[in-house]
Amino acid sequence: MAWWKKSEKKARQPRRERLEIPADVWEKCEACGHTDIREKFERNLNVCPNCDYHRRIRAADYCNLMLDDGSMEELEVELRSTDPLGFPDYPARLKKAITNAGDTDALLACTGMLDSLPVNIGVMDFAFMGGSMGSVVGEKIARLGVRSLERKYPLIVVSASGGARMQEGVLSLMQMGKVSAVLAQLAERRIPYISILTNPTTGGVSASYAMLGDAIIAEPGAVIGFAGPRVIKQTLGQDLPEGFQTSEFLLDHGMLDSVVHRRNLKRTVSQLLRHMSGRPAATGWAAS
Amino acid sequence: MGTSVTLEFEKPIVELEKQIDELKRLAGGQQLDVDQEIEPLQKKLAELRDEIYKNLSPWQRVQVARSAKRPFTLDYLQLVFTDFIELHGDRAFREDAAIVGGWARLEGETVMVIGHQRGRDTKEILKRNFGMPHPEGYRKALRLMKLAEKFHVPVITFIDTMGAWAGLGAEERGQSEAIARNLFEMSRLEVPIIATVIGEGGSGGALALGIADRTNMLENAVYSVITVEGCAAILWKDGKSQEMREKAAAALRITAQDLLELRVIDEIIPEPPGGAHANHETTAQAVHDTLARQIEELRRYKPDKLVRRRREKFLRMGQFLE
Numbered sequence: 001m002a003w004w005k006k007s008e009k010k011a012r013q014p015r016r017e018r019l020e021i022p023a024d025v026w027e028k029c030e031a032c033g034h035t036d037i038r039e040k041f042e043r044n045l046n047v048c049p050n051c052d053y054h055r056r057i058r059a060a061d062y063c064n065l066m067l068d069d070g071s072m073e074e075l076e077v078e079l080r081s082t083d084p085l086g087f088p089d090y091p092a093r094l095k096k097a098i099t100n101a102g103d104t105d106a107l108l109a110c111t112g113m114l115d116s117l118p119v120n121i122g123v124m125d126f127a128f129m130g131g132s133m134g135s136v137v138g139e140k141i142a143r144l145g146v147r148s149l150e151r152k153y154p155l156i157v158v159s160a161s162g163g164a165r166m167q168e169g170v171l172s173l174m175q176m177g178k179v180s181a182v183l184a185q186l187a188e189r190r191i192p193y194i195s196i197l198t199n200p201t202t203g204g205v206s207a208s209y210a211m212l213g214d215a216i217i218a219e220p221g222a223v224i225g226f227a228g229p230r231v232i233k234q235t236l237g238q239d240l241p242e243g244f245q246t247s248e249f250l251l252d253h254g255m256l257d258s259v260v261h262r263r264n265l266k267r268t269v270s271q272l273l274r275h276m277s278g279r280p281a282a283t284g285w286a287a288s
Numbered sequence: 289m290g291t292s293v294t295l296e297f298e299k300p301i302v303e304l305e306k307q308i309d310e311l312k313r314l315a316g317g318q319q320l321d322v323d324q325e326i327e328p329l330q331k332k333l334a335e336l337r338d339e340i341y342k343n344l345s346p347w348q349r350v351q352v353a354r355s356a357k358r359p360f361t362l363d364y365l366q367l368v369f370t371d372f373i374e375l376h377g378d379r380a381f382r383e384d385a386a387i388v389g390g391w392a393r394l395e396g397e398t399v400m401v402i403g404h405q406r407g408r409d410t411k412e413i414l415k416r417n418f419g420m421p422h423p424e425g426y427r428k429a430l431r432l433m434k435l436a437e438k439f440h441v442p443v444i445t446f447i448d449t450m451g452a453w454a455g456l457g458a459e460e461r462g463q464s465e466a467i468a469r470n471l472f473e474m475s476r477l478e479v480p481i482i483a484t485v486i487g488e489g490g491s492g493g494a495l496a497l498g499i500a501d502r503t504n505m506l507e508n509a510v511y512s513v514i515t516v517e518g519c520a521a522i523l524w525k526d527g528k529s530q531e532m533r534e535k536a537a538a539a540l541r542i543t544a545q546d547l548l549e550l551r552v553i554d555e556i557i558p559e560p561p562g563g564a565h566a567n568h569e570t571t572a573q574a575v576h577d578t579l580a581r582q583i584e585e586l587r588r589y590k591p592d593k594l595v596r597r598r599r600e601k602f603l604r605m606g607q608f609l610e
Binding site: 177244 | 452453454455456458459460461462463464465467468469471472473475476491492495496498499511512513514518519522523535539540541542546547550552598599602603605606607608609610
């Protein structure tokens with residue numbers, strides 16, 4: 001007896017019909033051209049499933065990613081930028097940015113629990129005027145820092161910025177001094193401060209709080225530097241070497257502690273904070 | 289970048305100066321008494337200088353601030369201080385001549401002087417890298433500040449740079465970290481710090497010497513978050529035309545008067561008629577008197593109070609709605 005029986009051939013559905021997915025759910029990776037359904041990008045935290053290219057995500061996405069479910073509380077929601085210099089077009093640009101990106105300015109300030117540890121976290125939002133740092137960004141981080149001093153909560157800042165906001169002139173520049181002064185107080189009181197760099201972190205942001213973390217970690221492939229690549233190209237009069245000013249370049253040159261995939265950000269920060277604040281190791285993370 | 293060429297709006301002044309010199313030369317050669325003719329010319333010259341310098345546009349001020357005829361840090365070290373001994377190197381990578389510093393005396397008392405240094409001739413300009421420091425320059429500056437703190441000596445800085453250098457090596461060695469570290473450490477340094485913008489105060493490269501208990505600006509100095517050209521290039525895609533530079537310079541509010549109104553600086557040090565370059569000695573005297581007075585004021589504070597007040601000062605900076 002044959003040990004298998006040839007069954008009747010069933011009429012199969014045509015392949016084309018099965019894969020009939022509406023065209024607008026497809027997304028293409030900006031870096032490698034890999035095409036996949038949007039949901040797959042989203043489930044992968046907007047990192048390309050093929051090449052690990054980290055797409056830019058919004059400030060609220062980082063808070064959701066870092067903070068325990070239901071623990072997030074936004075702070076300093078009332079702060080708004082003004083036009084201290086009477087700079088041409090600035091009020092109109094602000095209005096447009098608020099319409100497009102929301103009214104948190106270029107930094108979302110939150111408190112919440114990270115892996116059951118209370119933290120204060122500020123996340124820059126590149127969607128709001130290129131993540132530029134003006135008085136509101138500086139003030140929000142400074143207040144988060146003061147809050148950290150009062151409650152002894154660690155401070156986390158996620159940077160994504162082209163630098164200081166030109167439209168607030170020298171007042172933007174002074175925010176670098178303001179935030180650095182608060183971070184010095186945190187250091188003196190031995191309260192951990194972790195700086196996370198995402199694409200891009202340049203100019204006055206990189207030359208102040210971004211590079212002052214007790215630990216500095218960056219997402220893969222982010223552009224990080226003081227001067228932007230265009231400016232340096234101009235001074236040099238020649239093309240820049242491959243990979244110049246990327247996270248990996250900075251790691252090689254001793255400027256970062258680690259380059260960390262987006263999916264591992266939370267556990268890395270948790271691990272660092274637990275070491276620095278004398279708490280036991282977290283349970284629940286799979287050893288990896 | 290500093291140039292000895294006569295500025296366009298200063299040409300009438302230079303013309304008149306030439307005329308006076310010519311007359312003097314003639315008089316010297318032929319034993320003639322030309323005082324009667326020179327006197328009205330000199331009066332006119334004074335008026336002209338006054339008139340032109342009173343009405344400088346912000347962009348013209350940038351040009352004055354960058355002029356290579358103005359006194360530089362080493363000039364002030366000679367004219368304001370005594371007993372200067374220069375200290376070199378960051379003890380990590382190399383010496384950066386775009387920042388100079390060392391022990392000196394102000395009215396007999398030891399101070400640590402640190403400042404950006406530009407050059408006047410080609411050789412010196414290259415040696416000083418246009419007064420645009422690399423990370424090692426900022427690290428040297430910090431080393432000297434910590435040294436001053438160790439021996440309870442006040443720190444006096446002079447700011448005179450278009451900005452920190454943008455280049456491969458500067459990035460590789462952590463320009464951002466070097467500037468950030470200075471901001472951080474200066475905010476907690478337990479000795480008085482006085483910063484004076486003597487020319488152009490350009491962005492983070494200037495601020496890295498600028499976290500101070502007292503910040504002064506010379507009357508024609510400028511202090512900005514970005515160069516005027518850079519601002520015009522980014523916002524209006526045109527950093528080269530006179531018109532856009534004028535527009536950007538005015539929009540950024542970079543003059544000493546602007547910064548006083550924005551409460552970023554504490555004092556404006558007056559320049560002689562025709563600007564600091566018209567008379568180095570008079571300018572230096574005004575700088576000397578301001579620094580000497582401020583040091584006396586700051587010596588009254590105990591270190592912890594000094595630091596607390598400095599922090600509070602920077603925490604107040606900025607404007608927003610709430």
